[in-house]
Amino acid sequence: RARVQRIVEPLGRDEEMDRLGFRLRESAKELVTLNPALPQELNGILENVREPGSLADLLASSFPPEIASVTERQRVLEAFDIKQRMALVQELVNRQLEVLKVKREISDMQNEMGRSERESILRQQMRHIREQLGESGEDEETEELREKLLRAGLTPDADKIARKQLSRLGSMHPQSAEWNLTRTYLDWLADLPWAKTTPDRIDVKDIRRTLDEDHYGLEKVKKRIVEYAAVRQLRSDKKGPILLFVGPPGVGKTSLGRSIARAMGRRYGRIALGGVNDEAEVRGHRRTYVGALPGRIIQGLKRVGTRNPVLVLDEVDKLGKDLRGDPAAALLEVLDPEQNDKFVDHYLDTPFDLSQVIFLATANNRETIPEPLLDRMEMIEVPGYTRNEKLRIATDFLVPKQLQEHGLTVEQLDFQRDGLESIIDHYTREAGVRGLEREIASVCRYAAVQLAEGREVNALVDHDMVELV
Template identity: 45%
Template sequence: MDKKIFLSAQTKAKMDDPQESDIHRVGTVANILQILRLPDGTVKVLVEGEFRSKIINFLPNNEYFHVHLEELEEPPQNPLEVEALRRNLRSAFESYSKHNKKITQEVLDAVAAVDEPSRLVDTIAAYMPLKLEVKQALLETLDVSLRMERLFGHIRAEIEIIQTEERIKGRVKKQMEKTQREYYLNEQMRAIQKEMGEKDDFKSELEDLEKRIKRKKLTKEAGTKVRAEFKKLKLMSPMSAEATVVRNYIDWILSLPWFEKTRDKIDIDEAARILNEDHYALEKPKERILEYLAVQALVKKIKGPILCFVGPPGVGKTSLARSIARSMNRNFIRLSLGGVRDEAEIRGHRRTYIGAMPGKIIQSLKKVKSNNPVFCLDEIDKMSADFRGDPSAALLEVLDPEQNFSFNDHYLDLDYDLSEIFFITTANTLHSIPAPLRDRMEIIQIEGYTELDKMNIAKQFLVQKQCKANGLNPENVEFPDEILLYIIRHYTKESGVRNLEREIASVCRKVAKEVVRSGKATRVELTEEIVQEYLGVPKFRYGRAEEKDEIGLAMGLAWTEFGGDILGIETIAVPGKGKITITGKLGEVMQESAQAALSYVRSRATRLGIAPDFYQNLDIHVHVPEGAIPKDGPSAGITMATSIVSALTRIPVRSDLAMTGEITLRGRVLPIGGLKEKILAAHRALLKTVLVPKENAKDLKEIPARILEEIHVELVEHTDDVLHKALALKEGEELFHEQESGQGPVIFDAKKTASDEIRAH
């Protein structure tokens, strides 16, 4: 039998049934030395390679591959170059054997016994952990010098890889030794503490804390910080004060809702139903919330808006914020800023201080346990500043959508994302909010309620709420519409409904006493007499308009943080030396308005029939009643001018008319603010006509149509128009007239003025 066999590698080693194209063309002709059949049916063959050959073509054979070969001969070599490469190759292989323990001394001896260059390079290649493709390339390289050079490069590469692996193993071993040493020392420390009587609960506490750190999803910055702090905590004594500080700090970080959120319920119709169910009127805020929800439905993430509800007390600013949270399916948190004057209340204290803790913003988020609540900052206009900083300045970052995604609390010293919080602020007045803070908020004015609004709110909300709060059934008490209107008119004087709710609660308590005394079937139908018995004599006179026209008394309209009110201004002129007195605890603006009004009257003295030198012979006293209440604002100018003209010309002012507007020296009427509240105040006082600046015509759209049907609003541009409309002129009487030549001025009758009384208001 022929013991020759041609050995060639497959291009793909895993292929069980290779074809002709799957076999390399260059291989080795080998002599079969031994054949060993194993029990499992496989055959183990021992061969010895003789020379390289190349497949010329495949011969037909269905049982095995039968090929026609061509022996490959090596080209002649440069002896010196081959000898140099041989030495380098031996040296490199010996160096490699020092790093690879699998290369034994027997292998080195076998390699050393080979002198023929071609066989040497083939022998060394057999012991190298090279890929099949690399070994096949060496087999196909007939040039011995080139083959040796390539193998030398592979050996050097393997040596570098092994050296790199050894360096990595050394570093890992060193780190492991350091970790084991630290662990050993920590265990020793705990053992010593235990021997000294200290509790070992600290260890279990640390284990629990470590589990919490692993479970808690944190930002990259917070995660790095908390792990560093925990590492320090493990090295501290549990009885040390610093350990308590570090433990509290870690607790704060882990208790914050870094990524916990509630899922928004975006249903416009359902949100509108909830808002209408909880609040009557307030169309502007409701519309703004529905707009936000609509945008949220279209955009995956929008920056939380910053709304500021500005209006009198009791109009539902805070409760509206609570309803917004319910309509959006978000958690609600409220923070009152009234009286806050320390910047640390917002930004927190630094951890170096004793008793340090985060600011109220971070504390509130811990309570609410979600990162996207509706956050109500109440009474933002009641903050003040002192030597501890300005909290309103600290709020600038909180309420700026361009900055609050990285709010930095002094205690945490980490960036916290506030951008998904829906901030709502409330205030009674805007002027006390700093301009930079006001600029960051969307202002929504909530004006006072009309009588009809109050009655609807009482019927739909307040009566039911107070009956339930006082244990009454709807059958126990009946509030007719006329009785609710009676309570509104005679026992409350406000823009909101807070006092109205108190009065209804007082009535319900009295009825509850009757029910307990007479039985649960007791029914009380309220009348005016019963209301007076329960609530006492009426607190306010409904309709504060004067019963008749008065000289020197003009009715102005004022805006306060409690809503609108009417403001009577009286003027009296008595003989004197031209002294001007202004009383009523007026602010600088109103005092300047009085001076401007007087200057206007002097400029019109001749046309009004007043002696040009009246200011030299008369003392003029302008007074605003309720002197204990401070008053200020730029809207009483035309009222003062009308009062002064009436006192000097002896022409009464219409009692059914009120006015508002600022005056210039030339008599021009300037626009004012708070028109809706002022018109509502005039409506409550049963006034029939209101004079307002022409430039405020655009603001009339905000006033309910039913109010404008009952009050006649006249627009004025000049104080001359105001005087024509406000003074009660007799039929055919002219207010302004040209002075005829030769006719002296009208002499003011000081005695008559002194004898007349101006009725007190």
């Protein structure tokens, strides 16, 4: 025989209890909706039970073992305080809701994967059908292009255009001119580095060392480049001024850009602008024209294969201007950090982000550069070399380079100081060292011919041998 004492719950309710009861009822309704194992009529019963304590007891008794174990239900039974009992049941409901939500997310992912697999199987079946019809070559070409575009990492705008053009391509005859134009356009979209980058290696010490290895002198120029690199190293947005190197031919303006790219671990590209007098050379041609192509900026990015190279705009002072537009005006958008993240080439007709490109420019004469374009850049004067600097450059850089290119060694041809001074003083009249390198190459060629014919060659290149050559 057992003795039972009925626990009489207090009838008084407060605002907190009503709030707990409302929250528990709504959570329980959501659980019943999501969990098919629970009886659906429980929803109607929940609406009729108004006492918070009875609501908690009803839910605890209705839960199957996978939701609430015997131990957990025993804890609910032993809780005499109504608020504590409701909190325990609410914890059980919340836990089960989390489990159901995770299961639903996994199910959605599996459905998505299943859809992709179905598409892949259907494409294989289509490929097999077209093989039977003798159209397999055309289909394989389109499928390869589709996969190439998927790997390219297109922006949402570019992806939308690519899908539309691919759909049009499938309905065209391969022998039509329109098919070739569309195919070429899609090839350009697939080949551009929409998402490919190289990791930056901005270290001021490395940049200083690389500049010293590649260039002798130019201390003021090197100092400004190191300052530029230091700012980029400290700033997170990577924006900075466009550097314009101005100086006479042959002083190393273009090669400075190559040194900066090597020091930063970026790829290097050069865009020759001398004599360009058509705006379409910068912005690209519209696809309606026969033989249309993107502009030189987009072509340069395709060549280097990354979206964050160092691009040198060579000879910006020699840009032309005629009835076809002003290329210098088109460069204003390219060189403006506030605008070039959405640069639109007329051929692509979709924005391309140029904000990660480091643009450098070179010129011989600043007077011929349009003022608005000059305003977008920071000018750095690259002076000509003195006689002593030319002598040092010839000894350390030019002579070893030319000996190697002509298959000679120092034992076979040894340039003396007076020989180099004779070349500098009497055979070169320039601020740079291009002419000096050509004259050194001329002496190397003379020696190479003599050695190839089996003759004796004076191994010492002095003043007399220079005069003889």
